[in-house]
Amino acid sequence: METEKNGKVESFQPFNFLLVGNLTLDIKKIETHQKILHFESIGGPPAFQTYYLSRRHHNIWIYGHVPNTVEAAARKILKNEHVNLKFLKVSNYGPTFSHHYPMDVQLERTSTILKEGEKIELSDTDLHYLKALQLQKTIVSPVFQEVSVNTLQKLRQISSFLTIDIQGYLRTVNPSNRQLEIGRLYSWDIFTYSDLIKFSLDEIQHLQEKLDAPSWLSLSRALSEVFNLNISVTAGAKGSYLFPNIKSKNHYFYTPAFTDIKIIDQTGAGDVYLAALTEAFPEKNKNNKTFLSAITFASAVASCLIEKEGIYGNYEHTRIVYRQQKLLKAAQILVINKEEQKNVQKVVNVLKLM
Secondary structure, three states: OEEEEOOEEEEOOOOEEEEEOOOEEEEEEEEOOOOEEEEEEEEOHHHHHHHHHHHOOOEEEEEEEEEOOOHHHHHHHHHHOOOEOOOEEEEOOOOEEEEEEOOOOOOOOEEEEEEOOOOEOOOHHHHHHHHOOOOOEEEEOOOOOOEOHHHHHHHHHHOOOEEEEOHHHHEEEOOOOOEEEEOOOOOHHHHHHOOEEEEEHHHHHHHHHHHOOOOHHHHHHHHHHHHOOEEEEEOHHHOEEEEOOOOOOOEEEEEOOOOOOOOOOOOOHHHHHHHHHHHHOOOOOOOHHHHHHHHHHHHHHHHHHOOOOOOOOOOOHHHHHHHHHHHHHHOEEEEOOHHHHHHHHHHHHHHHOO
16 A cells, blocks of 8 residues: 655555445446447446556455346456456346436436345355455455345454445335335444445435434434544535544544546445545544545545546556645635534434434
8 A cells, every 4th residue: 555645655454344235237328418328347346446456466355146147247357457267256137237327427326226135144154264365455345135144243353444334224226117226224233333434415414314313414424423433425526524432522524526637437435435435544643634634635536537448447546646736725724603503412312322
């Protein structure tokens, strides 16, 4: 791993990463001013995260399934990225998704699940093997409730730092059109097994509405306080936020998105953001500077993906550092005012009763 400090690049030992989630077959329809693009590609959070983390020379294992329709292509790609495929299993029926991206990049994509994937259950035999790897970073990124709470509990035992993308635990399928929608939270136990959880702004606002919380900001801060974890909230082109698990509860961190680019394909941006944030997250030297560095780094990395189609972002180190430096100039430490602090306490009291 490399980071920028005082204008100098510092090198660190590669991390042992475990990526938990299913690879997918993605069928995409992307509207542009010139034409409508139709294409199929290998997707799923581990695919996007692997290509990035491989560029950073980390050691990578994937625990999940791959559809038999793209197994050969997926294995070829992953072998080229030097990924350990011992735990990659074949699924005969999915998962397969259809994604439609409107011309206006400010609008959300619509995703339809054509075939569901198999559940990911961590066996005791695999648990024993993974424990011997001395995993430093584990990223759990379900696309649709395929990673059970029991598996999360086992992963917690063997992971030094475990991050979760909440999306797969908040999704439901509309029975009329098979479109994925934000729905009921799968289980509150998820929060007890994680060091960091990532929400999209839509997801945290949905949970806010369900809990009747005063604001998504107060809910984010309260979740961090009650469950002793870090909360990340991504808002697409509007930027991203971090509510760290620190003693001082009256401030949080914000970075804008790097928007001086031509967006081609936004699929996987959140997956890559989480991978970069997990990589850069300060586990020891926690201060304002390191938190701002982590979120601007993640935002810079995500911008390098969406300029191209598919999983193949342009992750040149100089490109990432340049964009991060630009973002650092605009990143902010935001203060939670006294009224909002009262709201945080109200939500804390509600969460403690659940």
